[in-house]
Structures are given as C-alpha cells and as structure tokens.
Amino acid sequence: MNRRQLTRLLLVAFALLVNAVPARAETVLRVVMNSDLKIVDPIWSGAYVTRDHGYMIYDTLFATDANGEIRPQMVDRTEISSDGLTYTFTLRDGLTWHDGLPVTAEDCIASIQRWASRDAVGQKLMAIVASMTARDPKTFELQLKEPSGLVLPALGKPDVNVPFMMPKRIAQAPGNTQITDTMGSGPFIFRRDLWRPGQIAVYVRNPDYKPRDEPVSRLAGGKRALVDRIELLAMSDHQQAINALLAGEIDFIEAPPFDLHRLLERDRNIQMLTLSPVGSQNVFRINHLHKPFDNPGIRQALWYAFNQEDFLKAVVGDPAKYKVCKALFICGTTYASEKGTTGRLDSNFDKARALLKEAGYDGTPVVLLQSSDLFWQTNLAPVAKRLMEQAGFKVDMQAMDWQSIVIRAAKKIPPEAGGWNAYLVSPSAMGLVNPVSNIILNSSCEKALSGWPCDPEMEKLRDQFARETDPTKLKEIADAAQLRAFEWTPYVHLGEWRLISAARKNVTGFISAGPTVFWNVEKK
Template identity: 30%
Template sequence: MNLMKKSLFVLFLALLLALVACSKDDEGASTSNDESTDTEEQTDDQEDDGDTSTGQGGDLQYVLNVQPPTMDPVMSTATATRDVARPVFETLVTIDSAYEPQPMLAESWEISDDGLTYTFNLREGIKFHNGEEMTAEDVVASMNRWLEKSATAQSLIGEGSFEEVDEYTVNLLITEPSIFVLSALGGTLQFPGIMPKEVVEAATETGVEDYIGTGPFKFVEWKQDQYIHMEKFADYTPREEEPDGLSGKREALFDNIYINFVPDPNTQLGGIQTGQYDVGYGLSYDMYDQLENTEGVEAMAPIVGQYAMVYNKNLGIFTDVKMRQAVNAALNLEDIASTALNGKYRMASSYMQLEQEAWASNEGEEFYNNPDLEKAEQLLEEAGYDGEPIRFITTREYSYMYDSAVIIKEQLEKVGVNIDLEVYDWPTVVNMRANPEEWDIFITGFPMTMTPVEQLFFNSTWVDGPEDEKTEELLKQISVAETIEEAKEHWDELQGHSWEIVPITKISDYTMIMGVSERVEGFQFLDGPILWNIGFKE
C-alpha cells in the first residue's frame, strides 16, 4: 500500500469509528415525534455487545406488537408465547418444512406393535441453561405436565403418561392407539418444552417461574411492557442434520436477541424504516405498501392460519345454536376480511389450509360467506333474542381483530343485534376469555395445525366451551382411525356438521405483516419467525 492510499485508509477508518461512536451516543433516541417513552427507555437499557456489521454476533432487534401473557409454552395458546418461547425451549419431537415429525431432543423412537407404547431414546450430553444435563427425569416431569395442561395432548393422545426407563430413555404409555401421537408431540402451539425437573415441580397455577430450557438462546431478562432479552447459549449442542423447517441443526448466530414490545403501529413502522429494528412482526395491514417501498426492507405477508369469531358456548346467549346460526347468516365475511386485512387474505371455507391436501375440505361451504339478512332475522326471532347487549371483547394490538370487530358490530346492528364492544390490551383479552362470565364473542387467529383435531375450538377444555355429542364422536373416530384416508372421511363429515352448528365463524385465511431488514440473512418463517440460523450479512 503506497503512502497516499495508506493515508486515505487511516482517514476513512477514523471517520468510520467516529460515526459508530455517534450512533451509539444517539442510541435510544426517538424515531418519531409520537414514539412512546417506554420504547425510548427499553433501547437505553439494552447494551450493544457485538459488531452488527459482521456475519455472526451482534444484537438482533425484533419488534412485536403485543407482549405475551407468559413465556411458559405449556400455559398459553397465544402465538406471542409461542414466538418468544421458541428460541429458549426445545421439544422431544419437532417438524420439518413439510410438517412431518422429526427428532429434536429425542435421538430416536420406537413404537410397539399394539401402538400403545412409544419409546424415546434421548440425546446425551444436552445441557440446560443452568448448566445441568438433561436426563429422563426432566423429560418425564415436563411431558406429564404437558399431558395435563395441553388441549392438543388431550385431543390427540387422551389418557397417557411418561415413565422413566433409564437415564436416557423414556416411555409414553397410552390407552388407545392413534396415528397422531407424533404430530401432537411436534405441534408448535402450546408446545411441550423440556425443562429441569425442579423448575417443573416449582410451577404454580400461572406457570413456571424460571425460564430454563435447552435452546440455542437462554433467557436473561423480561422488562415488562418493554422487552425480553435472551442471549446466545455457549454450551448449546446442535443436531447434525441439515436445517429443515424447525428440525435439524440450530445455531445462535447473534450474541443477543431483544424482543421489543411496541403496540403503536406507527412506532413499529418508523423503527423498521430507520433501522432501529431488524425484524418486525404483526404490523398493521395498511402499512404493507409503505414497507414494500422502504429501501433496505423486505415486506412479507405469509399466510399464518385462519381467523374467526369465537362464541361463548359455556354460558349465555350463544349456548343457543340458533343465535350462532343467526350471526353467521348476518355476516358478509369477505367485506370483513378485505377491509381488516387490506387485501392480504384468502377466502376459504376449509378449516384446514388448502396447501394441506390430505385435510382440505369443502364440506359445509354453503354456510360460508353466504349472508342472508332475512334468514338471520328469522333465526334471531326463533332464538327469542330480545335486544340484550352482547359483550364483544377485542384489542387494538392486533389491528385485524379490532377492525374486524368494528365491521361485525356494524353488520350485526343491521339485523337488530345489540353489540357492546369492549377494547383492552391483548393480555387482558387472553385473561378475560378464560372466564366465561366476562365475554360473549371475540376475534382471534388460529395458527396452522398438523391435524384437524388439534384445532383449539374442537377441544372441550378450551375457552369456547363444550362440544356437542356428534362432534365428540367424530373427533374420536378421527383420532382412532388406522389410516389418513379413513380419518379424512370422518373429518369431512365433521367439517360439514360444524358449519351447520357454527362453533366458530371462520372469516378467512389470514396473513401477518412483517418487515425484515435486508441486512438480515437467512430469515425463515414456519408457524412463526425462526430466530436461529439467521445473522447479519457481512
């Protein structure tokens, strides 16, 4: 290098260091005039522990529109819980990109000839974040707790228990064979994260008090209403297989992940556009075009499942099937979806995604998106509805829920239904819906499931209430079917029956709006963002 080039290089390096220093001095500054004080404080509290210009290391700043009710994956069906718990907790079985079960903390498994005993051989040398090795006693404690708490486990497995065989082997004993056991174990919602036995035994009715798993990132801090901080787990032992969906090798390529909670959509958008946040999830649907037109940001709108209006079948006005039928008949579902989702939706009567060819069904489609106001008024009269107020709870933190609720209120008022719309933050909605005395209807999204019987609204222990006798019988026939083809016949019958009795009113398949910085490399999505095996571009 000659003298002139060397001098220019030194000058460039000095300027670069000065710019980096200035950027760190400005860290935490508001990106817009209406950015919240909480957001400013959360950024000031976070330390920059790595060089974010390199392929590995640095801090990922992720922004989420809601705060989860808990990080304990067994205790909540909220997708926010799933997303923040996923980097910390791992499962015996997971799924690949085709939704097929694959081993994770299990090395392998065998199934007895009668289908009643599943033997799992555990990986050895796996460390928890507290430094202790994972053994069979931890797996047994974690999995039996999941069998007790999980709606999916109760739907697909029924009565069962895990027992220790030796230090690295456990058995799952069930009373009836099912082709869906491994699917249940690999499910992504309310998933069975493996935790230390002592953590499980210390759990209260609200969940575990220590978030200790085996994942590539370990929990550090939860600053309420601001962020969750997790850091790279140095003693993580990845699998050797190539990554595929949630299966295979997992690597923590960031030093730290900060999951920031920012309910205000304008603040979310501003933070992504200015580079304050690297990944944003759950933005308003009307912001997609702005993201798409922002240099250095990729706009994404993956289909994440279906969204629906849920009825309280535990007590109150919607225990009457005619009331549910009346509401369903009154609604123009495409008007709701097109407005609330700003064009990012798909109309489909199937409760399972169309891409799931083994399960997609058209049964009952004559009851889907077929508004008939005269029929609705007649059903209301038959139900004896006298104008009493219906409590509709919702949240602004998921814009599609609130916007849908407003449109539904307007449509139902046209047939004389009196809607009392109550707006809360998302954790409050989650807590309220657990008490049947506090609501009549709400809007929520249902993520994709591997089998139809995993749908939450088919589980009698979920918040919507009990199922009718025919539904219970068909669910049982699906679960004990010996082949997928046999199960599909029962499923077609169940979907047709469901559209007749309306346990929910499905509105459409829906997307979530995301913004991902182009400096993030390897980002993937499968039932939620995958925060391992991604890093910053060099």
C-alpha cells in the first residue's frame, strides 16, 4: 500500500468516526414575556421587558443576592479609605465585550454617568460624588464629597433603572437619547439582525463569557448560559400563549392571567413559578400640576376613599397570592412600618367627603387613564373610579393601551386638552423598599417622574437617607418619609401581589430574582 492509498484510507476512517458521533442539537428556549420588546435601551426605558433584556446582554459592577446583600459582580475587589470618602474598584480578569475587546475602567465610568443622568438613585449618588477617575485599565476611583452608605447599594441596584455597564463609545450618548447599539458583556448576545418587533427577539449564548466561580444567588454569583438560543415571542393573546405552552410549542410564559392558572395547574407537564421574592405593588399615580390634584387637601381624601382589598380582589382574586399592606416601603423588608397608617385605606367615605368639602373641591372631573391590554392593570381603574365616586369625586375614565398611557403620561398639558390626572401601575416592589430607591416617591419637581410631585421636605428626607450610614438613623428617616407621604400624598399604594409564571417541567433552574433572568436555566 503506497502513501497515497494510506492517506485516503485514513481520511475515510476519520470521516466515518466523525459521522458516528452525533452532533449536539442546539437548545432553544422559547418564551413569552409580559409584553413585546420594542425598546432595547434599559437606561432610557423603564419597561420591565427592556430591563430583563438588559440583564441578558449586559453585566453589572455589583448585584443583590438572596439575602439582600450587595455582592461584587464585575468587580474583583473594593477598597474603601478609612475616612469613607474614597472607593477604589478593580475589575475581575477576563471581562470582554461581545466584540472581544476588554472591558475597561473608562467604560464603567461612562456607564455610571449615563445611568445616573436618568435614575433617581443615581442622581442622589452623583450629588455627593466629587470625581470618578480611571487609575489604570482595570481600576477606577470614586471620590465622595462626604461619607455615605449609598455607593454600593446604588451600583448594585436591582431594578429600573439598573446600572448596566456598556462600552464607553456607547455610554457617552446622552441619557435622554435612545441607544441602538446593543454591545454588552453579559452571558447572552442580542441578535439585532433577527429582531422583529411584534414578532420575535433572539439571543444566543456568549461563548466567551466567564461567570463568577460561585453559586448563583438571586442576581449575584455565577451567571451560566445553559441554553444556546433564547427566543422572545410576541403573543398578545393569552389563550394562544397558554395553548402553545400546553402543546409544548413554547417553554415559558412570564405572566399568565390569574383566572387561567387553574387550566395550567391541571397539566402534569406544567410547573407554576414565583420568580420575585417581593412581588409588585399597585400604585395610584397622581398628576400634581393640574386641578384637582394640585390641591394637597384633595389628594389627602384619596387615603380615605380607597381600600387595598378591593383592588387586589379585582386583579388577583386569590388571597394566597396577594397581601393587604399599608406599609409604604413593602411589608417584610427593612423599612416597613405601620406608622401613620391608622384610619387610612379603609374606604371611610364620610371622612373622604369631609376632606373634599374642606379643601374646596368644585367637582372638577378626574381624568383617569385605564390600561386596556395589561391584565394586571385593566381592572384597577374601574375599582378606583367606583371608590372615588362614592367619596364625592367626579371621574372621567378613559381606556387605552398601555403604550398610549405611557405617551400621554409624559405630557404636561391640562387634562381637558388631552392630558391626565391619574392612572394606575404595578411596579416591582423591590425598587420601592426605601426612600431613595423608590422612584415614585421622588418629589424633585421637574426631575421627578411623570406627575411631577414637588416637595422640598420630602427631598430633604431623601437626601438625608442617601447620606446616612447608621442603620438606626436610616430607619428613623424612612419612618419620617412615610409620615410625610401620608400627609402630602405624592401617590397612593394599593396592596402587594406576586406574579406567577408558568413553564414546562423539562425546563429547570429558574431563579427567584425579581427580574426574569434566564442564566442557569436548562432545557432537557
């Protein structure tokens, strides 16, 4: 046998060997989120689907674990000076952007600055930051004007807006301008070329991502991508999505309506999941610029017109899945308190009518916006309308889809000219647990969220909370902020509830994190 024949024989043998080993099939996770992904900038947008998109493709300097502790994520080590004024952060080895370039300290500084321009916690942090300086490619220094306990909790903030790290060239864009470049360093890569809003968003595993070598704990620890591809499918018809899950055509539904849970629970191939450790809080958002709610006395009447149980029954129904909680800063968390709650949120209509009369309410209609497409919000406005009318308000309820509410709520024009007075929303409770992280409590006038509450006394308390380090004093400030909220009424909180998700039982590893995240999720 000559050399050519031997070579040919070896090639044939190799080909047979290769073909005898089956190729690994690509693992695809198909999911339906609470809404369609239309915006990809999680700093510009507060939409939860955009936040969760951010968690897939970006990483954070710090993260919140299952015990509520702040733990390093992209950071390897942190040094704090003895006077508490200088924080030095060193990034861990192996951090790269999806294009292979290394993550640098300058990238992180630019990302913090852009995030802080949009976020209420970031704004409080930057008010006490003297400078941020890169000492070398992996190390940067944050210098404070005065000691504060806010630095690590701010950088490890788990909810909207999350301080995600981006390349400097992207993060240099103004915070009020949407970015379109989705380059990140996280465990998944967004396939922008396959994105079809209203149809599908696709993510693929980042083969170069180096997770932390430690167990996952809520949003902290090792983020391991265990599926090759994730497809976010847009299905606005809840029954269609549930039928697809039962048939095995999709793997996960983030927000099936409560009245359809029984259908899912009867199927032995389906598991029901609670993926938030604190759930959500119903909130009555108020426009402080226009009549009648420019009058604090009229706003005060809302505390006596409303009760939480009616709202919770209308949306959830099952008492096992909701909680009546008068504490502003979320029951079961550090700053929860019953101070000032007596007599409020009990639908005392006589008291509410007396307050309206005392405040001089003249019958100006309240333009109340009703979400027509989000099941956990659709039934809230009719309950508010009924209770307010029993208390003596006139209410003009106007139904529209959620995106239309978002657009309209950004307008400061009078209600009679196409503006608004109030609407209801159900934000994640994990962002509402203290006076600074609670973005709805932000009462900084033009810098506040839509509704534009303007209260120097509340902002003074929030500033004190941001600067304080003593746990006892922090609790005292939080109590004072709650009492001020009851007096001044920036908004009204209307009970807590937990979203229940559904998945096929062959999909495992879901984390109760608050945001819906897909690292460590495995499909068998």
